[in-house]
Amino acid sequence: xxxxxxxxxxxxxxxxxxxxxxxxxxxxxxxxxxxxxxxxxxxxxxxxxxxxxxxxxxxxxxxxxxxxxxxxxxxxxxxxxxxxxxxxxxxxxxxxxxxxxxxxxxxxxxxxxxxxxxxxxxxxxxxxxxxxxxxxxxxxxxxxxxxxxxxxxxxxxxxxxxxxxxxxxxxxxxxxxxxxxxxxxxxxxxxxxxxxxxxxxxxxxxxxxxxxxxxxxxxxxxxxxxxxxxxxxxxxxxxxxxxxxxxxxxxxxxxxxxxxxxxxxxxxxxxxxxxxxxxxxxxxxxxxxxxxxxxxxxxxxxxxxxxxxxxxxxxxxxxxxxxxxxxxxxxxxxxxxxxxxxxxxxxxxxxxxxxxxxxxxxxxxxxxxxxxxxxxxxxxxxxxxxxxxxxxxxxxxxxxxxxxxxxxxxxxxxxxxxxxxxxxxxxxxxxxxxxxxxxxxxxxxxxxxxxxxxxxxxxxxxxxxxxxxxxxxxxxxxxxxxxxxxxxxxxxxxxxxxxxxxxxxxxxxxxxxxxxxxxxxxxxxxxxxxxxxxxxxxxxxxxxxxxxxxxxxxxxxxxxxxxxxxxxx
Numbered sequence: 001x002x003x004x005x006x007x008x009x010x011x012x013x014x015x016x017x018x019x020x021x022x023x024x025x026x027x028x029x030x031x032x033x034x035x036x037x038x039x040x041x042x043x044x045x046x047x048x049x050x051x052x053x054x055x056x057x058x059x060x061x062x063x064x065x066x067x068x069x070x071x072x073x074x075x076x077x078x079x080x081x082x083x084x085x086x087x088x089x090x091x092x093x094x095x096x097x098x099x100x101x102x103x104x105x106x107x108x109x110x111x112x113x114x115x116x117x118x119x120x121x122x123x124x125x126x127x128x129x130x131x132x133x134x135x136x137x138x139x140x141x142x143x144x145x146x147x148x149x150x151x152x153x154x155x156x157x158x159x160x161x162x163x164x165x166x167x168x169x170x171x172x173x174x175x176x177x178x179x180x181x182x183x184x185x186x187x188x189x190x191x192x193x194x195x196x197x198x199x200x201x202x203x204x205x206x207x208x209x210x211x212x213x214x215x216x217x218x219x220x221x222x223x224x225x226x227x228x229x230x231x232x233x234x235x236x237x238x239x240x241x242x243x244x245x246x247x248x249x250x251x252x253x254x255x256x257x258x259x260x261x262x263x264x265x266x267x268x269x270x271x272x273x274x275x276x277x278x279x280x281x282x283x284x285x286x287x288x289x290x291x292x293x294x295x296x297x298x299x300x301x302x303x304x305x306x307x308x309x310x311x312x313x314x315x316x317x318x319x320x321x322x323x324x325x326x327x328x329x330x331x332x333x334x335x336x337x338x339x340x341x342x343x344x345x346x347x348x349x350x351x352x353x354x355x356x357x358x359x360x361x362x363x364x365x366x367x368x369x370x371x372x373x374x375x376x377x378x379x380x381x382x383x384x385x386x387x388x389x390x391x392x393x394x395x396x397x398x399x400x401x402x403x404x405x406x407x408x409x410x411x412x413x414x415x416x417x418x419x420x421x422x423x424x425x426x427x428x429x430x431x432x433x434x435x436x437x438x439x440x441x442x443x444x445x446x447x448x449x450x451x452x453x454x455x456x457x458x459x460x461x462x463x464x465x466x467x468x469x470x471x472x473x474x475x476x477x478x479x480x481x482x483x484x485x486x487x488x489x490x491x492x493x494x495x496x497x498x499x500x501x502x503x504x505x506x507x508x509x510x511x512x513x514x515x516x517x518x519x520x521x522x523x524x525x526x527x528x529x530x531x532x533x534x535x536x537x538x539x540x541x542x543x544x545x546x547x548x549x550x551x552x553x554x555x556x557x558x559x560x561x562x563x564x565x566x567x568x569x
C-alpha cells in the first residue's frame with residue numbers, strides 16, 4: 001500500500017484593515033471670532049475603503065456632493081457655537097471632528113462698560129445699630145469721633161448781636177448716627193454726646209473778652225439729595241439744623257446776671273455755627289463715602305487681571321441706596337496672540353432694574369457683558385494657556401489614571417483657545433458656561449502623544465469662597481454635551497474611537513473646573529480709603545454668604561451680607 005503525502009495547508013491571511021474615511025474642515029477656522037449671524041461650515045469628507053454613506057453637521061444630517069464636499073449653514077446665537085461633524089462609510093467606519101467659534105459683536109479689550117454693575121445697599125447696610133464697621137452709619141460715627149473732626153472747629157468765630165465767640169478747644173465723648181433712605185432723599189441725623197468746648201467771648205457792650213466753657217449734647221439733622229450730573233454724583237444738603245439737648249456752661253470773671261443774659265445768645269450762636277457746619281460738611285462726608293465704590297483691584301493667581309469700577313449714578317429709595325457703576329476688566333499683560341476681531345461678547349440686554357426685592361442687606365448685580373469681559377481678560381492674560389500638569393494632578397482631576405489607550409500618562413498640557421462665555425441658561429441652574437477649543441494634550445509614558453480639541457457647554461453654579469466666587473460645572477454627562485476632535489494621535493489608533501474616549505472622560509475632568517478657572521473676585525469696598533479717621537484705616541467691606549441667581553435680563557444677581565474685613569497688605 002502506498003501512502004499519499006500530506007501537504008500542510010497554508011495559514012489563512014487576514015485582510016488588511018480598511019482605510020478609514022477622513023474629514024477636512026475648511027471653515028470656520030478653529031477658535032475664530034465671527035460677526036453676528038449664521039455660520040457656514042464647509043469642507044470635504046474623503047472616502048477610505050468604503051463608500052461615503054452619511055454626514056452629520058451640528059447633529060443634523062447634511063448633504064455631500066459627489067466628491068464629498070459639503071457646505072452647511074448653522075444658526076448661531078451670540079456666544080460660543082460648538083458643533084460636531086461626523087461622516088460614516090458603508091463599512092461602518094467613521095471620522096469625527098468638533099470645533100468652536102465665538103459669534104457676535106464684541107467689546108474691545110479693556111473697554112469701559114456703561115453701568116455694568118449695580119448695587120443695592122439695603123437699610124441694614126445703611127444703619128444696623130450695631131458696633132461693627134459694616135454700615136454707613138457706623139463709618140460716619142467713627143469719622144465724627146475722630147479728633148480731626150473736632151479740630152476743624154477750633155479757631156472758628158461765631159458772631160452774634162452782642163457777642164463774638166471764638167472756639168478754642170472742641171472734644172466729645174461719642175457720636176451716634178441714624179441714617180434712613182426714602183424715596184428721593186436720605187435722612188442723616190448725627191448726635192454728638194458729651195461735647196466739651198472752651199471759648200473766648202468778646203462782649204461788645206463792655207469791650208472786654210471773657211473765657212468760658214460749655215458742655216452739651218448736639219443733634220445735627222440733615223436731609224440729603226443725590227444729584228446725578230455729567231461729571232458724576234453730587235450730594236446736596238436740602239436742609240440742616242442743630243439743636244442742643246443739654247447745655248451747661250460757665251464764664252469766668254463775669255457776674256452771674258451777665259452770664260445768665262449771655263447764655264441763650266451763646267447757645268444760639270453755637271447751634272447756628274453747628275448748623276452751618278452740618279450744611280457744609282455732612283454732604284462732603286457722604287460724597288467721600290460714595291467715592292469708596294470707585295475702586296481698582298487685581299485678581300487671578302498672578303494678579304493678571306485689573307478690575308475697575310467708577311460711580312455713574314445713584315438714587316435713594318425706600319429699599320436703600322441704589323448705585324450704578326461703570327466697569328471694566330483688562331489683562332495686565334496680554335500674553336497670547338489674539339485672533340482677528342477678538343473681544344469679549346457684547347449683548348443687547350439693558351441694565352438691570354433696581355430695586356430688587358430681597359431680605360439681604362447687600363445686592364450686587366453684574367451685567368453678562370462684564371462677566372464675559374472678566375473671563376476674556378483672564379484668558380487674554382494667559383489664564384488656561386500652556387499649563388502643564390503632572391500625572392498625579394491629572395489623576396486627581398480624573399479620579400484615577402486615564403484608561404488605555406489614553407494612558408498611562410506621563411504629563412498633560414491644557415490650553416484654552418477661546419475665552420469662556422456665559423450663555424442663557426438651558427436649565428434651572430445659575431448659568432450655562434460655554435468652553436470652546438479646550439485643547440488637552442497627553443504625553444504617554446511610551447512616548448506617544450495625543451491631543452484633542454474639546455468643546456463643552458454645561459450648566460454652572462457659583463460657590464462662595466473666602467477668595468471670591470468659584471465656577472462649578474454640572475458634569476453629569478446628560479447635562480454636559482462634549483464635541484471632540486483629534487489633533488494628534490498615533491497612526492495605529494482609530495481617531496474616532498479616541499474622540500469617543502475623550503468625550504467620555506471630559507465630564508469627569510471638568511467636574512474639577514474650579515481648579516481650572518480662578519475665583520471670580522468678591523468685590524471689596526475700601527472703606528478706609530474714604531477718610532483719614534484712624535479707626536477706619538485698612539477697613540474694607542467684604543461679601544459673605546453669597547446667594548447667586550441669573551435674572552431674566554441676563555444679569556448675575558449676588559445677594560449677600562456685608563462684613564467688616566481688613567485690606568490685604
